[in-house]
Amino acid sequence: MKTDILVIGAGPAGSIACALLARLGRQVLCLEAGVFPRFQIGESLLPRCNDILDEAGLLSVVQARNFMPKPAALFLQGEMRERFSFADMFPGQRPAAMQVPRDDFDQTLATEARRMGADIRFQQRVDTIAFNGTQSVVQVTDVETGARSTVEAKFVIDCSGYGRVLPKLLELEKAPSLGPRVAIFNHFEGDLRPTGPEEGDIWACIHPRGPWTWIIPFKNGRTSVGVVAERAMAEAAGANDRERLLTLLSQDPNTQGRLGQARPVLKTARLEGWSAAVSKIHGPGWALTGNASEFLDPIFSSGVTLALESSSRAAKLAHRQLSGEAVDWDKEYAAVMDRAIGVFRVFVHSWYSGELQKVLLHQNKPESIKRAITAVLGGYVLDERNPFVRDANRTLTAAVKLA
Numbered sequence: 172m173k174t175d176i177l178v179i180g181a182g183p184a185g186s187i188a189c190a191l192l193a194r195l196g197r198q199v200l201c202l203e204a205g206v207f208p209r210f211q212i213g214e215s216l217l218p219r220c221n222d223i224l225d226e227a228g229l230l231s232v233v234q235a236r237n238f239m240p241k242p243a244a245l246f247l248q249g250e251m252r253e254r255f256s257f258a259d260m261f262p263g264q265r266p267a268a269m270q271v272p273r274d275d276f277d278q279t280l281a282t283e284a285r286r287m288g289a290d291i292r293f294q295q296r297v298d299t300i301a302f303n304g305t306q307s308v309v310q311v312t313d314v315e316t317g318a319r320s321t322v323e324a325k326f327v328i329d330c331s332g333y334g335r336v337l338p339k340l341l342e343l344e345k346a347p348s349l350g351p352r353v354a355i356f357n358h359f360e361g362d363l364r365p366t367g368p369e370e371g372d373i374w375a376c377i378h379p380r381g382p383w384t385w386i387i388p389f390k391n392g393r394t395s396v397g398v399v400a401e402r403a404m405a406e407a408a409g410a411n412d413r414e415r416l417l418t419l420l421s422q423d424p425n426t427q428g429r430l431g432q433a434r435p436v437l438k439t440a441r442l443e444g445w446s447a448a449v450s451k452i453h454g455p456g457w458a459l460t461g462n463a464s465e466f467l468d469p470i471f472s473s474g475v476t477l478a479l480e481s482s483s484r485a486a487k488l489a490h491r492q493l494s495g496e497a498v499d500w501d502k503e504y505a506a507v508m509d510r511a512i513g514v515f516r517v518f519v520h521s522w523y524s525g526e527l528q529k530v531l532l533h534q535n536k537p538e539s540i541k542r543a544i545t546a547v548l549g550g551y552v553l554d555e556r557n558p559f560v561r562d563a564n565r566t567l568t569a570a571v572k573l574a
């Protein structure tokens with residue numbers, strides 16, 4: 172079989188690429204190893220996602236799912252708390268995001284991209300690729316039957332997330348800049364949520380001994396809860412992951428107050444070693460997007476936003492290239508994504524050093540600093556009006572001095 176563009180994986184990165192390419196009239200085949208709906212972690216979106224989904228014609232189907240609106244991010248430590256409302260960003264930036272169970276969200280995107288004309292096939296695992304300039308040969312296995320097939324593609328966009336197909340095949344993997352941590356998580360029922368317009372806020376609670384917890388409320392009454400900790404601390408908290416999760420939650424008055432009466436309803440899950448980096452994110456006939464490129468850390472919920480940002484850019488550039496235009500991938504893709512990820516990288520490192528936690532929780536920040544931080548938390552990491560986008564390190568150093 173032959174296609175113009177092969178997309179590997181039908182997560183958010185894959186589906187946005189499919190939708191955009193189908194809209195542009197480009198032949199696109201997407202091979203997804205799994206079956207949808209499937210559980211995936213990464214449930215809190217940022218307002219910037221809405222712009223990108225809108226551009227790809229996917230926002231209205233997502234909005235029709237009636238997901239929990241996410242108006243703000245709330246950081247809590249002991250008695251201290253600070254709320255960053257997305258209504259207070261720069262003019263033109265969207266005032267809210269969504270909290271999405273990923274089984275529903277990912278299936279909604281893939282179904283709509285298919286309806287728009289993308290050929291998305293499930294249980295099709297990409298095994299190897301031989302790059303031959305503009306006609307690459309891809310070996311595929313049908314996961315259910317074991318049958319092998321071959322696809323020829325003029326361009327490959329790797330959206331395989333944690334599968335990291337091309338980074339492994341092309342030996343692009345680089346040591347990540349962040350130390351390893353463990354996340355232990357589950358969905359809960361019965362949490363004591365705020366009522367009214369703050370119900371959909373994401374909570375990031377700082378545990379008295381260093382870990383932090385996400386609390387992400389859904390419309391279906393369930394709440395996603397996960398603790399991120401150093402491995403040794405997580406291990407010491409119990410004999411199994413469920414016990415570790417419940418123990419760590421019980422030790423922080425903020426999580427205990429909200430979740431003390433709540434019950435986990437799924438099998439407790441654990442992920443570790445998620446930080447990943449690559450030496451290159453594009454090459455002749457291929458590009459990496461989303462988690463198949465670089466993933467930092469869950470703390471600022473940037474994963475899906477960066478997956479959509481990178482994949483929509485890569486899809487449009489691949490289309491231009493196949494249309495005969497000259498594309499400067501270094502300038503138009505690698506440099507742009509490095510810039511976007513770079514802003515979050517500065518924030519993530521500073522969070523774990525403890526400095527950013529002080530800035531976030533500081534009560535009397537100048538309004539201009541608070542607005543600029545909120546816009547980063549909203550995923551607007553390419554908007555030059557923001558001093559953190561122009562120079563994240565310098566602006567953060569100045570903010571730390573004020574805190």
Ligand SMILES: Cc1cc2nc3c(=O)[nH]c(=O)nc-3n(C[C@H](O)[C@H](O)[C@H](O)COP(=O)(O)OP(=O)(O)OC[C@H]3O[C@@H](n4cnc5c(N)ncnc54)[C@H](O)[C@@H]3O)c2cc1C
Nearest residue numbers: 180182183184204213215297331332334461462469474475
């Ligand atoms: C603990 C934790 C918490 C997180 N919380 C958040 C959050 O709150 N908000 C947020 O935005 N992000 C969060 N993230 C990040 C988020 O999970 C990812 O950034 C996001 O899912 C990336 O989307 P993607 O489309 O790149 O990859 P994925 O969603 O992983 O999709 C990749 C798809 O590729 C398929 N695939 C893999 N290998 C192959 C193959 N060989 N052939 C065919 N298909 C293949 C997979 O089956 C999968 O469906 C979190 C991450 C972690 C680790």
